Amino acid sequence: MSRAIFIPRDGLHPVLDRLSAEMDVWVPVASGPQKCGGEFVRYVPGTVPVLERQSTTPPKRILLPQVESLLSYAYVKDPEDASRVKINLQAEIAAKPTVVFGARPCDVRGFLLFDRVFTGGPFQDEYYRKRRENTFFATLVCRQWDAACFCSSVGSGPADMEGSDLRLTPLEDGFLVEAINRRAHPILKLMGGEQPTKTQLEAAENLQKETTEEQVGTGDLTHSGDDFRGRFEDLEYWRSMVSQCISCGVCTFVCPTCYCFSITDEMQGLEGERLRSWDSCMFYQYTLEASGHNPRPSKFERYRNRIGHKFSFIPAKYAGMIGCCGCGRCIRSCPVSIDIRKVVENLKENACACS
Amino acid sequence: MVIGWGTGYDPLHVTPVFLRGLEDVSRLIWNPLCVQNLTGYLVKGALTPPLEEGKKIGICVRGCDSRSLVALIQEKLLSRESLHIFGIPCRGTLDVRRLMNESGLSQIRSVTIQGDHLVVQNDEEAHRFPLERFLARRCLRCRHPNPVIYDELVYQPITPRTAPEDAYRDVEAMEARSLQERHLFWSSELDRCIRCYACRNACPLCICQDRCIAETREPRWLTQRVNLPEKFLYHFIHALHLAGRCTECGECERVCPMEIPVTLIKEKLNQITRDLLHYEAGLDPEALPPLLTYNPNEAGI
């Protein structure tokens, strides 16, 4: 039996204030007074969460910061032999208990893939693992979707709670918060809130049921691996689908499942850091080799790899898991409105290759 | 080949189309939702297969886009002879993001233009909005709605909505603020930058593309860090490399996923080149951009 509390609409702040006194709390907010979009920020008392629409950028950076230091180093004189230089090397892996409050099922679904990639072996990424273990997701049952959303097409849905710890069901006068797993119980306790009434519990259950049955997006994109292999060498196909692409990194940076990163060294004086930073497979430099050779020299190879990675390679590697959560951000934010659904659907042989 | 606009993933979104034969012509559309400047495709290695020798390429341009063409021709990045330009006098394009956000609409079935109004039909009913309300900022300050260069003009020329003296009112409004306020403004705006480089890649005049100094390790102007100075410097690089070249098509601002008013930075530079060097970019194919030349007897400097 799951434990639940009710937070009235005007009672959100006290709850978040209590939580944020104990741990890091991230909430979606509007990007600015005259902005249409939103993003996740660290909650401080007074922050106004915006839970009614999807944020422009996903909560990805909470577990995979856009840039982080993997290690720091310093060149120092060897105390025993002044002519020699030694390296002092330090790597600090730390993570604070964190709650992500008000993410959507699609936002969280990205982390299911991250878990496989970063902690599923053969090597463990401790930086990620530690943060992941300390992070709790309080996830909204999603009631707002638009023409770019397609979570149901990738095997998820607007009420999918996989990977989440608490479920937030928006009711007319507030939110019902339920702990989905045992690790969420202390968080729920910390939140306080009210004992939910029977009516509230019923209303929430109805909404959850109704939402689970919703079909967000048409078609099924979960079995496209073979079609992709069939189209791999069909350059005409890739030309017809993505000639518009301008090779920017928007789609990858706003994507909850894109995790590819770069590692670079930065120095000042005799000290420096090794940084891990988001990279984008849409950039020319991503695969450029020192010899000048580039296995993906044009946007067509690069876009093809993006599709392949999400819909063919990842499913093949991770037992059918799709590298796409259907949030639609890449479609919505694309400067030239490329529709990834169409590119995947049309992979099927005999499908019309015109965009 | 002809580059134009076609219907995108929903009735509000338009996507560039590359027409290769007569059978493709039906895909071509024109309305205030045709927001992209297509001229970048001519110079940024997108044309595959390459054009056959001696064949022209057709391109649809609005007034602002035509100025990009002029700038590219000035810098010998394009030859006028290789182009067949379909010029379209433009009353302004919409800020689709704002339209979606402020109207609160989703599940849109159709969008039609009726005179000065936009009619959006969703599942429930038809909503009517004055076009004016959702025009993009770049269009509200437009001085060149009519293409300045073309082979065919598709509609009748129209009267510009903005007088030259009003062109930089957004810049002036910013300058009415104190130095510290301006710094706070840009700090909070640029802090949202995720360095996706959409502004650079959408810019028809940012022609270095894969060789941009923002990404090279040698010289290393920028690191991968995402702190404020790096973001400031990136936008300085972008803007300063466009000084005296930018034609204010506003693409950088339109494509920014984080809604940073990056065109405003370039507007200021253009105001400076206008006042100081008496030059407006993208009007005369024969002119030389002012920072590519000099005057030994400079007045006013």
Next chain:
Amino acid sequence: MDQSAASGALVDSIRIIGFLCNWCSYGGADTAGVCRFKQPTDLRVVRVPCTGRVDPLFVAKPLIYGADGVLVSGCHPKDCHYAVGNLYARRRLEVLKNFLSFMGIDQRRFRYTWVSASEGQRWQQVVSEFSETIHAVGPNPLARK
């Protein structure tokens, strides 16, 4: 250059970067040094072949990262060793100067000027004036970011 006038406190608090052209202003600074003209010591000099080499980003980057002032100095117009390098520079740097304050950077932190190799006295005057200006404007608030 004469370092004897160095006041520790000033050196620590104010940092000015100077881009000096090899043919004129660097020589001018040298002349000033040889003549033992007293100069402020908060200027760090970078010698460049010509002011034409000075990319406006050379000025922007230090200011963004917290330098308190940037001074560019080259040959007088029409006296450039490479004939016209400083004429290109003049346009670029003037545009930059007008631009900085729009982004919230005090434009008094940047100055460009012309000093020939023989003008030791003028160099002393230019650099003293600029240093005074920067001290009056104060440390760059961006340095604390």
Next chain:
Amino acid sequence: MHAHNPYLPELATVKEVIQETHNIRTLRIVLDDEEKMRRFVFRPGQVGQLSVFGVGESTFVINSPPSCKEYLQFSVMRAGEVTQRIHQLSAGDPIGVRAPLGNGFCFEELKGKDILFVGGGIGMAPLRTLLLHMIDHRADYGDIMIIYGARSPQDLCYRYEFDKWREGKVDLVLTVDSEFPGWKGRVGFVPTVLTEEAPSPHNRVAIVCGPPIMIKFVLFNLKELGFQSDQILTTLEKRMKCGIGICGRCNIGTNYVCVDGPVFSVAQLQGMVPEL
């Protein structure tokens, strides 16, 4: 490798630098932790990420034989930012290393077989480790032939140990692209020399490494000689960052070169998407 953090390099010191050719240097490095150095085990063909702190990391094959416990050897061709700096290192300089990474050669499966090494330029490095391992265990393998070519005699790596290889009962065929005064070996491109030598494909495995253009023609000629695709092994290179199968860039379809490679059989490559 640090067990708890695969991104953290082991500190090491350059012991010796050998100038192989005008743009290739061999580094012998020793882990600072003596215990770890003693216990260091790897398979021939596995790679290491060398770190020049402040510049970055780059991937190189460990080309010392697994039996060598005194040092790890890497041969580095000057090409980009990191290799440039590696070339500036000299004995006593600190360096970082993450190793061993990658799959290495399945040398167990090669036992009892005749071996053909085909190498070009720096491509001899990954072959050297396996070759020396085989010479260490000479009785386990049949006939061993090497065809090794470079542009000129001065571009051949490991010239100082050719005689030692020959002492290990190895048929070493050297070739250079054109005639040079004093050159007594063969003249001609590696693929051509391969066809002239015509080693029998019977019970033989060919291991090929070199520049892409050489590999392309060598594979073609090997097929002509009757080699099947599961009889040919090669090693691949890609731009890498993490080296541990996470960062995403070195994939060829489903396979990551850093963990699933760098050694692939031609049969495996044929099953992968064509994106080299």
